[in-house]
Amino acid sequence: MNRIKTLLAASALVALPGLAAAQNFPEELIKRGEYTATASDCVACHTAHGGKPMAGGLVMASPVGDIVATNITPSKQFGIGHYTEQQFADALRKGVRADGANLYPAMPYTAYAKLSDDDVHALYAYFMQGVAPVDEPVAETSLPFPMNIRLSMKAWNLLFHDDQPLADDAEHSAAWNRGRYLVEGPAHCGTCHTPRGLLMQEQNDRFLAGAQVGPWYAPNITPHRNSGIGSWTADGLVQYLKTGHLEGKAQAAGSMAEAISHSFQHLRDDDLQAIAEYLMSVPAVASADGFSGEQSRFNQGQAGNQLSDLRGIEAAEDAKGARIYSGSCASCHGYNGQGTTDAYYPSLFSNSALTGVNTSNLLATILYGVDRKTAQGHVFMPPFGDQPNALDRLSNDEIAALANYLVRQYGDGKQTVSADDVQTIRQGGPASNLLLLARLGMLAGALVALGLTIWLLARKRRAARQRTA
Numbered sequence: 001m002n003r004i005k006t007l008l009a010a011s012a013l014v015a016l017p018g019l020a021a022a023q024n025f026p027e028e029l030i031k032r033g034e035y036t037a038t039a040s041d042c043v044a045c046h047t048a049h050g051g052k053p054m055a056g057g058l059v060m061a062s063p064v065g066d067i068v069a070t071n072i073t074p075s076k077q078f079g080i081g082h083y084t085e086q087q088f089a090d091a092l093r094k095g096v097r098a099d100g101a102n103l104y105p106a107m108p109y110t111a112y113a114k115l116s117d118d119d120v121h122a123l124y125a126y127f128m129q130g131v132a133p134v135d136e137p138v139a140e141t142s143l144p145f146p147m148n149i150r151l152s153m154k155a156w157n158l159l160f161h162d163d164q165p166l167a168d169d170a171e172h173s174a175a176w177n178r179g180r181y182l183v184e185g186p187a188h189c190g191t192c193h194t195p196r197g198l199l200m201q202e203q204n205d206r207f208l209a210g211a212q213v214g215p216w217y218a219p220n221i222t223p224h225r226n227s228g229i230g231s232w233t234a235d236g237l238v239q240y241l242k243t244g245h246l247e248g249k250a251q252a253a254g255s256m257a258e259a260i261s262h263s264f265q266h267l268r269d270d271d272l273q274a275i276a277e278y279l280m281s282v283p284a285v286a287s288a289d290g291f292s293g294e295q296s297r298f299n300q301g302q303a304g305n306q307l308s309d310l311r312g313i314e315a316a317e318d319a320k321g322a323r324i325y326s327g328s329c330a331s332c333h334g335y336n337g338q339g340t341t342d343a344y345y346p347s348l349f350s351n352s353a354l355t356g357v358n359t360s361n362l363l364a365t366i367l368y369g370v371d372r373k374t375a376q377g378h379v380f381m382p383p384f385g386d387q388p389n390a391l392d393r394l395s396n397d398e399i400a401a402l403a404n405y406l407v408r409q410y411g412d413g414k415q416t417v418s419a420d421d422v423q424t425i426r427q428g429g430p431a432s433n434l435l436l437l438a439r440l441g442m443l444a445g446a447l448v449a450l451g452l453t454i455w456l457l458a459r460k461r462r463a464a465r466q467r468t469a
Contacts, residue, residue: 025125033126036119039186039271040112041263044255045069054127055079055134060106061214061428063200065143067106075133085124092120093163095153102153104141105161105200111188114166114181160201175270179278182271187263192218192255209285214429215368216254217360219352220287223280227287227356231296234276241265241272244372244379247343248350249298251379253365257372265374287356297356301349301410303336321405324398328384337410344379347410354411359403363417363425366399385426396422 037043046069048057056071074081080088080098087098095102095109103109115123157163166185168177183189194202195211210220210227223230229237229249236246244252244260252260264272305322333339337348348354353362367385372378384394394402396419403417424430 023125023128025129029122029125030130032119033122033124034130036115036123036186037126038263038266039182040123040188041259042072044258044262046072052132052134052136054131055136056138059139062106063429063431066141067104067143068139068141070141071134071136071138072127073131073134074128075135078135078137079133080127081133085121088124088127089120092123093165095157095161102150102157104143104150104153105156108188108191110161110202111185111191113161113163114185116165116181119186156199156201160199173277175274176277176281178271179274179276182267182275183278187259187275189221193221206285208279208282210287212358212360212430213255215360215364215425216256216429217358218256219361220285221279222282222285224284224286226296228284229279230284231298234273234280237276237279238269238272241267241275243374243376245343245346245376248347250352251346251370252372253361253370253381254368257370257379261373297352299350300355300412301351303338303347303349303410305336305409318401318405318408320398321401321403322409324394324402325405328392328394329402332381337406345381348406349410351410354407355414356412357414359407359415359417359421360425360429362403362406362415363399363422366394366402367422367426396420396426 043053045058045060046054046056048055048069051057052073054071054073056069058069060067060069071079073079076082080091083091083098090096091098091103092109092115093113095105095107097103166181169180172180190202190204190207192213193208193211194204195206195209197203208221211218220228222228225231232240232246232249236249240246240250240252241260241264243265244257267275305325332345333348334345339345339347353365365381367383368387369383370379370381372380384392384399386393399422400417400419403415403422407413407415407417
């Protein structure tokens, strides 16, 4: 899910001329590190589209500005080739890079802190000897003031970051503990699926209850019966993690499609089963987006269409949306929204993107399409936004009309989409108030400091006058 899956990765692991000891790691250790890196989905954020693995350069929208993923190959000039193992561990667990500067939590060090010493060691071996060095620079992350002041992250870490590895819970099975380790550590599921507070900290009392990540909404994955995945079976969840598809339930897109393609499908079956066991055991929490329907979000809507009724009636509310659906969508998703018999193209009813109160995933799917590659094949839906490979660019008004038709025809009818909503998703998702609050906070601090300075100067003058009186 991070490319926080939506929120959701990477700030600069900038190499300094250092004294990383030359080592010759055993192949078995490098393979373990590769598996842990796969479980951690490092490649999704640190590889630009069409670029070299782990060489950085991917630009990701965040609520406070664009973040550029860094080169984490063992290049000594542009990557992390000069990192000592301790510096590498500090970057992973503490969010501190080799030069002492703090990373932004878009790099999920808050989750990677839970990694075991053995896995950190294996990761170091893999990145130093199992990844090809790429001697190419990438642009620096340049956030607007005051978010560009990395020193502020020290205070954030004191408030919200626990850098201790995760210990096993003796009251649970080895499989459950393994699942918790993967979910909370390498796979960093909470980075995308847990809602965040005012200062962008994860709200752990609503763990995995769903959160906005850029233009996508990472849904509730607690076992809540209606708004979560409580209607799923453990086997169904394993199937979804391996394929990105569970008929009548969900289809992975956006950052989750990348997580399926690059990470989850490559995990061992026993690890996927452990993840499912743990996720089915976490506290069931109602969705952070406010969905609390009386039935499951995966069981809404029905087949049908209004095309014949609306033909020739331009003033009808859904006429425009129905016309766009007929011309751009029906050839794949079916005249009645039923999808294809092999479910390659999913049905539009019993589809969670068309239920509840959050329209992000519906709009993001239309704008950005779906691109997912697994052992079962390549699943592709063309984008209808501004992308170079867009099939047919639709305007904000057209997408809003289409979305409203789909919701009323195949969903629960509770969502309403405006052209402004489409523009928000087109430009990368909702903005955060954090930047404004930070600037107001600094202004308030400056005014307090100025006021204190004036008071001290006035007090000094009064004292001087009293001495000369």
